[in-house]
Amino acid sequence: PSALAQSQARAHQEQLTKPAxxxxxxxxxxxxxxxxxxxxxxxxxxxxxxxxxxDHGIAAAGVSAYPQAVTAQMVANFAAGGAAVSVLARLVGARFDVVNLGTLHRPDPDPRVLDRWLGPGTADFSQQAAMTVEQRDAALLAGAERLAQAQAAGCDLFVAGEMGIGNTSAATALGAVLLERDPEQLAGPGTGIDAQSLGRKVALIRQAIQLHGAGRPDVLEWLRCLGGFEIAAMVGAYLHAGQRGVPVLVDGFISTLAALLAVRLNPALAPWLLYGHCSAEPGHRLLLQALEARPLLALGMRLGEGSGAALALQVVRSACALHNEMATFAGAGVAGPGA
Amino acid sequence: PSALAQSQARAHQEQLTKPAxxxxxxxxxxxxxxxxxxxxxxxxxxxxxxxxxxDHGIAAAGVSAYPQAVTAQMVANFAAGGAAVSVLARLVGARFDVVNLGTLHRPDPDPRVLDRWLGPGTADFSQQAAMTVEQRDAALLAGAERLAQAQAAGCDLFVAGEMGIGNTSAATALGAVLLERDPEQLAGPGTGIDAQSLGRKVALIRQAIQLHGAGRPDVLEWLRCLGGFEIAAMVGAYLHAGQRGVPVLVDGFISTLAALLAVRLNPALAPWLLYGHCSAEPGHRLLLQALEARPLLALGMRLGEGSGAALALQVVRSACALHNEMATFAGAGVAGPGA
Structure with a gap:
């Protein structure tokens, strides 16, 4: 970040026709x-x-209100323009792409979807590591590749969204490990499970953390054991954004968990991350606290897909328009304070 | 409000491709x-x-960080497109007009500003009633007239903004009366006064409430004694919006005080008022509580002018776009919960 541009912007703000x-x-x-x-x-x-x-192997254990098939169905819905984030991307004029990193069934070729398929979803992390080293690294790379492509096409701000039935379980598991908290403190209803399923979700996550913790994993190894392809891709995109100097607007619970993983891997990334909203998923607030993040919006959303960030983008754009288009005291002939 | 349209919209929401x-x-x-x-x-x-x-007579008592001349200067700035709300109105494509109800000096004719000048600002309410009955009623009417004009031109949503050096003092005084609280609980820095000026502001407001309270005023009489032309105009616009069935997006502290006055005058207005944001002015939260209002945004803004509502308009538009443009489960071939 440029301290000069920042202090010039601060000085400009003081000239605009409004109280300080x-x-x-x-x-x-x-x-x-x-x-x-x-x-x-x-x-x-x-x-x-x-x-x-x-997709996520853990979904077979009944931790989601929706069947795994929904992941692939939603990939088609994103591409066709019918999902929430598709609508918001149109509304705000954002470029938009969809990357299939591993739905349960390998999809037929679709020119509207980028095929980076790494396997039929992750393995069930309550039984074994979710990914192989190769899968994790390919997912990290796929994310970095999207960031690089976006930057090459002139992107001023990058948003990563996600879709994966079962991925609040993976994010809760990783969040519990990184924050050293019991999964119960982070676990929420995700797409809308009942109290009994929530109890099963927490128990499975506790068990998985114990299983994989025996190997004293580092952050990348935890990501491999408990994460998802889409989570790894977001980590890769965020890390690359920090290296390439592209500002990121982080979305909800899963995105923020990926941001925390990325910041643990490279703390110098932190200044590049802006936060769009605070979701209703209980773990999100804890992750935001750990990142010392102040999200722009709090509207009780819990959808993911980048939808909260796409909404918050309008606030970022408004802040820029005000900064760039408001008159100055001198220019408008308005007296300043105490004049 | 139509209960049928509301229940149709609720049923439609349940069909959209997202968890309930x-x-x-x-x-x-x-x-x-x-x-x-x-x-x-x-x-x-x-x-x-x-x-x-x-303008406000009380401003001469040193309750603002800015001179009264700023009100007229800002009227010109609104019209020229340089004020915050001018920028946001352009950004969101809102129609926009500026009404001069009584700046300190009668302005030269300006085709960009509606001249409804009622006098050189209000009288100092710490000494006498701020307005005459005629001024108050003309201001109420001027507001109602703007609402009617906007509706005739096809407006779907109405926002009232305000500008008047000294008007947080008037709003604090009226808020203290309506909420039966000491002015100290509502008073804030307004445009940015120091602690000593804030103490003087509170003392003057207490004195004014005692002075005018002797006549056992009703809501309209309190408005006359303590209010401002622009506050009365907003009350008139809101009341008319309720009668004509035009939804309103309420802005910050002054606007919300006007909304509370209007709702006290006609409780049936309440459902027509949506709330855009919670400002940093301490009294705003108390007014919102009294109205059982949940504003959409909380970004620490304290500018007025309709700026918070203009920002929140983008959230309202996004909510409509999602509702109207998202695919349904059936239409997109996405499985519902438990399928």
């Missing part, structure tokens, strides 16, 4: 974005949203 | 808007923002 600080968090946001984009007048001309989709 | 409730407050918002607009697929094609501006 009256735009609240929008002022801090645009000043921070100025530093990230290295220009005193930041803007989001082109936002890129990549949706990473994959 | 996963869009959180956006779902409640669009269902409520369906009821207000009387159509199962609500939308905001045309939003109208009216900015009401006027």
């Amino acid at each position: 600080g009256a735009l609240g968090e929008l002022e801090q946001l645009v000043i921070r974005l100025a530093g990230l984009q290295g220009r005193a007048q930041p803007c989001i001309d082109q936002c890129h949203i990549s949706i990473f989709a994959a | 409730g996963a869009l959180g407050e956006l779902e409640q918002l669009v269902i409520r808007l369906a009821g207000l607009q009387g159509r199962a697929q609500p939308c905001i094609d045309q939003c109208h923002i009216s900015i009401f501006a006027a």
Whole structure:
């Protein structure tokens, strides 16, 4: 981040026709974005949203309200423009792609979906490691590749979304490990399971953490044992964003868990991550706290797909428009305070 | 509000390709808007923002960080497109007008500003009633007139913004009376005064409440004694919105105070009022509580002008787009829960 652009943006804010600080968090946001984009007048001309989709072996254990087939069905729905994030991407004029990293069945070729299929979903992490080393590394690379492509196409802000029946279980397991908390403190209803299924979800996660913890895994090994292809892809995209200097708007619970993994792997990434919203999934708040993140919105959403970030993008754009288009005291002939 | 449209919208939400409730407050918002607009697929094609501006006699007592001249200067800035709300209105494609109800000096004719000038601002309410009966009623009417004009031009959603150096003092005084609280609990820095000026502001408001309370005023009489031309105009616009069935998106502290006055005058208005944001002005939260209002955003803004509502409009539009454009489970061939 550029300290010069940031201080120029701060000085510009003080000249705008409003009481100092009256735009609240929008002022801090645009000043921070100025530093990230290295220009005193930041803007989001082109936002890129990549949706990473994959299935999870743990879903067979009944931790989700929906069957695994929904992952592939939703991949088609994203591509056809009918999913929530598809609608929001259109509304905000964001570029949008969908990456299939491993649905239960290998999909037929579809020109609207990027095929990076690594297998029929992960293995059931309550029994064995979710991924092989090769799968994990290929998923990390697939994410980094999307970021690089988006940047090459001129993206000012990157959003990673996800879809994967069972992935709140994987994210809860990884979150519990990283935050050193009992899974019960993070576990939530995901797509909407009842209390009994929630109890089973927590028990399976506890068991899995014990199983894999015996090998004293590091962060990348935990990701392999408990994660998902789409989670690894998001980690790869975020890490690459930090290296390439592309600001990221993080979405909900799963995205924030991927952000925490990425920041643990490279703490220098942290300044590049902005946070779009706080979801209703109970673990999200804990992850945000650990990242010292202040999300822009809190609307009780719990959908993932990048939907919360796509909504928050409108706040980021508004902050930029205000910064770049408002008149200054001098320009508008408005007296300043105490004048 | 139409209960039929509301229940049709609720049933439609249940068919959309997302877990039930996963869009959180956006779902409640669009269902409520369906009821207000009387159509199962609500939308905001045309939003109208009216900015009401006027000066306040109390400002001469040193309760603001800015000189009174700023009110007229900002009227010109709104019209020229340089103020925060001007920028946001452009960004969201809202229609926009500015009404001068009484700046300190009568302005030269300006085709971009509606002249409804009622006098050189209000009188100092710590010494005498802020307005005459005629001024108050003309201001109420001017607000109702803007609402009627906006509706005639096809407005789907109405926003009232305000500008008036000293108007947080008037709003704090009226809020303290309506909520039966000491002004200290509501008073804040407004445009940015120091602790000493804040103490003076509170003392003047206490004195004014005692002075005018002797006449056992009703709500309209309190409005006359302590209010401002722009506050009365907002009350008039809101009351008329309830009568004419136009949904309103309420802005910040001053707007919410006007909403509370209007709801006290006509409780049937309440369902027509949506709330855009919670400002940093301490009294705002108390007013929102009294109205049982849940604002969409909380970004620490404290600017007024309709700026928070203009920002929140994007959330309302997003909720409508999701509702109207997302695929259904059946249409997209996505399995529902437990399938």
